[in-house]
Amino acid sequence: MVRRHLSSDEQALWTALTRSVRPLRPGARASALPAVPVKPRMETGLTTAPAQPALTPPARTPSTILDSGWERRIRSGNMAPDMAIDLHGHSLAAAHARLNQALAAAWARDARVLLVVTGKPPKTGSAGGGARRGAIRGEIGHWLETSSYADRIASVRIAHQRHGGEGALYVILRRKK
Known part of the structure; x- marks a missing residue:
């Protein structure tokens, strides 16, 4: 070559x-x-x-895997969200604004788990001529990535069935330092 x-x-x-790079070994x-x-x-x-x-320094991104205690609590449904927000029936702009408000409130209250109810994703293969379903669900990942609280999010996970299953997400916030 x-x-x-x-x-x-x-x-x-x-x-x-x-x-801008610092060596791992001095x-x-x-x-x-x-x-x-x-x-x-x-x-x-x-x-x-x-x-x-x-x-700019790279922002911390949400983790795909948490420690075993968190994983066990999520799988078993023994997690109790500190706050919850339901985005059903809102326009995309209103849902985005409410999500940002909820993240700010959760951070201010030292909440660790925010339950965000988005609604179930649309079924694949369903022919529907009406309004697009699942628009909020489709956008929420982007909203969380671009939020001013993105570096404070430890993980985003699909909620347990008792909290909405595929129609809801757990947004797990990092601890304040």
């Missing part, structure tokens, strides 16, 4: 990235690529420096 050289923009991005060797000075590029007779991307 033939190696190609990095363009000045790619080199600037690489340099910015390597400056004695680890430095980057194998030599630092190349970034040359300004010419645009309409004016020199401009290449745009530096804003580097």
Whole structure:
């Protein structure tokens, strides 16, 4: 495989990235690529420096697996939600706003488990000409990922049958530090 050289923009991005990384072992060797000075590029007779991307630390994402105590309580249905919100009958915009309000209230009250009732997902293969069913259920994952409380969510799980089964979710919040 033939190696190609990095363009000045790619080199600037690489340099910015390597400056933001901390080694796992403090004695680890430095980057194998030599630092190349970034040359300004010419645009309409004016020199401009290449745009530096804003580097932000990666957000914590919800876990797919919790510890055995949580897993056992979810499977057996012995979990008692601290708060619950029902999004049935709301428009997408209203449901999104109510979800954000519920997350804020749950965080303020130190709640650990928020039960979000969305309604059952539409059955596959059903021919229906009316309004689209399951729209809130389809959007809730995106809403939780983009919420200002996304880094405070430990896990999102389908609720036990006694709390709504596939028509509801447990949003498990992290502890405050």
